[in-house]
Amino acid sequence: MLSVRLDKDTEDRLQSVCGRLGLTKSEAVKQSLEQWLRGFEPAPDAFDLGEDLFDQGAAAEPPTDPLRRQIWERLHEKYRPG
16 A cells, blocks of 8 residues: 655645546546556567567568569579578
């Protein structure tokens, strides 16, 4: 259990906003604290976010169209490891 003491002005402002939003002060503080704490969590890994979008199968087959095949071969030669 946590107790927090607020100055009169801050508590009045909190009460006013909570009245407009239909929230209790506890709900508003919990939501605010949750949002604040999320700011300190590490960002998710880009690979983990898009893992289902990445090709995880075999290497791509060369295109059958002659022009595309020529481009594919040039790129393959340029970027082939080793």
